[in-house]
Amino acid sequence: MNIITIEKDRRSPILVGxxxxxxxxxxxASHHFLTEADITRLAPQAEGALRHIETLWVMEDExxxxxxxxxxxxxxxxxxxxxxxxxxxxxxxxxxxxxRDLNVEYVDVNEQNPDAKKFYERMGFKTFKRNECDSEGxxxxxxxxxx
Numbered sequence: 001m002n003i004i005t006i007e008k009d010r011r012s013p014i015l016v017g018x019x020x021x022x023x024x025x026x027x028x029a030s031h032h033f034l035t036e037a038d039i040t041r042l043a044p045q046a047e048g049a050l051r052h053i054e055t056l057w058v059m060e061d062e063x064x065x066x067x068x069x070x071x072x073x074x075x076x077x078x079x080x081x082x083x084x085x086x087x088x089x090x091x092x093x094x095x096x097x098x099x100r101d102l103n104v105e106y107v108d109v110n111e112q113n114p115d116a117k118k119f120y121e122r123m124g125f126k127t128f129k130r131n132e133c134d135s136e137g138x139x140x141x142x143x144x145x146x147x
Contacts, residue, residue: 001060001066001090002059002060003057003058003060003093003094003097004058004060005055005056005057006056006057006058011050011056015058016047016050016051019050019058019065020043020046020047020050022065022067022068023043023046023050023078024043025082025083026067026080026081026082026083027039027042027080029083030083030086030115030116032112033110033112033113033140038138045136046078050068050070053070053072053077053078054070054072054073055070055072055102056068056069056070057069057070057094057097059093059094066081066090067079067081067082067085067090067091067094068080069094069098071098071102071104074102074103074104074106075104075105075108076095076104076106077108079091091119095120096123105146106144106145106147107125108134108142108143108144108145109142110143111141112141117143120145123147125146126145126147127143127144127145128144128145128146129143129144130142
């Protein structure tokens, strides 16, 4: 597995499209509380984040993207893997690199995604705040976590 940094000027429509496909398949496999309408409505927000996030790491398997992490400041804003790569230690690899290289301290987790919450707790994060809505005002409770 390779992890490559994708600078903003190298985030082509083709790459962003591939990463959006990973986002969608990952969301469908892990965010069971979302409806089809929610996923359709959230996709443009995910696309915008992929284009503009400060740091974007893409994990590749034989030069094909299989997951990605977006970091802004010292906060993990997105971490998505293709479901075929769930539970193989790849998320842990990305988070540990974020700790080491960027001194990441924060992450927000959907409360309705208990597997993600457990994952981040195993990585050393603890919940310090709960919000009724996500940062876009959607009615999905968010747990703010700090390492």
